[in-house]
Amino acid sequence: MHDLIIIGAGPAGITASVYAVRKGMNILVITKDIGGQAAWSGDIENYTGYQFITGPELAGKFEEHMRKYNIALNENEAVKEIKKSDNTISVTTDKGTYTAKTVIIASGKRTKELNVPGEKEFKNKGLTFCATCDAPLFAGKTVAVIGGGNSALDAALQLINIAKKVFVINITAGLGGDAVMRQKVEESKIVAVLNNTQVTAILGDKFVNGIKIKRENKEEVLSVQGIFVEIGLIPNSEFVKEVEKNQYGEIKVNFRNETNIPAIFAAGDVTDVPEKQIIIAAGEGSKAALSAFRYLAQRRI
Amino acid sequence: MDKQVKVYSTPTCPWCMRTKQFLRENNINFQDIDVSSNQAAAEEMVQKSGQMGVPVLDIDGQIIVGFDKEKIKQSLGI
Numbered sequence: 001m002h003d004l005i006i007i008g009a010g011p012a013g014i015t016a017s018v019y020a021v022r023k024g025m026n027i028l029v030i031t032k033d034i035g036g037q038a039a040w041s042g043d044i045e046n047y048t049g050y051q052f053i054t055g056p057e058l059a060g061k062f063e064e065h066m067r068k069y070n071i072a073l074n075e076n077e078a079v080k081e082i083k084k085s086d087n088t089i090s091v092t093t094d095k096g097t098y099t100a101k102t103v104i105i106a107s108g109k110r111t112k113e114l115n116v117p118g119e120k121e122f123k124n125k126g127l128t129f130c131a132t133c134d135a136p137l138f139a140g141k142t143v144a145v146i147g148g149g150n151s152a153l154d155a156a157l158q159l160i161n162i163a164k165k166v167f168v169i170n171i172t173a174g175l176g177g178d179a180v181m182r183q184k185v186e187e188s189k190i191v192a193v194l195n196n197t198q199v200t201a202i203l204g205d206k207f208v209n210g211i212k213i214k215r216e217n218k219e220e221v222l223s224v225q226g227i228f229v230e231i232g233l234i235p236n237s238e239f240v241k242e243v244e245k246n247q248y249g250e251i252k253v254n255f256r257n258e259t260n261i262p263a264i265f266a267a268g269d270v271t272d273v274p275e276k277q278i279i280i281a282a283g284e285g286s287k288a289a290l291s292a293f294r295y296l297a298q299r300r301i
Numbered sequence: 302m303d304k305q306v307k308v309y310s311t312p313t314c315p316w317c318m319r320t321k322q323f324l325r326e327n328n329i330n331f332q333d334i335d336v337s338s339n340q341a342a343a344e345e346m347v348q349k350s351g352q353m354g355v356p357v358l359d360i361d362g363q364i365i366v367g368f369d370k371e372k373i374k375q376s377l378g379i
Binding site: 035039040041042054055056057059060076124125126128130132133134135136137139206207226 | 311313314315316317318319322336337338340343347351352353354355366371
């Protein structure tokens, strides 16, 4: 049995692992990937100590730091269930079951999907969740950006210089996000903003060739070759049923990173901590590890 | 003999950077093809992989989509 199992290896999980191992705890990290959302970020200019660093570079630094300590790490493994009985927590994954005295959930967030017909079939076949990655492949094409917040505006701005025509399909009455970005998008001659508009299907044969939308109760088809889905993030918290969550599915924690279940802690973007930032996630991870350490020390277990 | 490795990527894509970093760490020589500035290469990538996401690796004709570390390791025998 481990002293601590950490679920996730983004900024929160990795920082927790470093703190825990330095306290002499016997730990295991179980994660799908390393770096979490930080590995997906573009330029980072607000992580103290680095005036400028890219997401992949910072994620690489985190990983290097973790590996320095020979921490037991199960990569490419997805947690399916967490159960607590007496003083043992069992963590079941797609590969096995592990037990620990304490657990830190640091599983982060993932991009939200549209849940419309055609989305799965055409993923990476014209439909993408990463404008930063794939925008250059749509040079001279007509594309649609789905969403109305900052990430949608950011995608639209990246596409303005590349694509022939950009539709911004927004479900609410008007675009949100930062005023500066919104203005740039609205002023562009190649952008058409469609408010109060819902996406009902993704169309295509081998690749995307259209999108079905609905506004004022009328359905129509726009001919597009690319679709960028930017409708926000959801927490990876489904596998843990018993902990208390807020209306967004984020795990509720107190200032010691305790959940409502003793011995189960949570940290980073999967929690209801205000502000989702790399440096905050890292700090929360360290707090959670120290709380788990204190929990065991006080009970001498 | 060393395998021929091509990486189709865009300069802004985080997973492309991770892929290339991984190859460099393992001393694998590769040809870096920027599909954002080379339309013909972009089409070649789409044709080879049947999809439009980067990165795409071509390891002696074997196509790997995304930074799939296990598949890359297997294909390179590392």
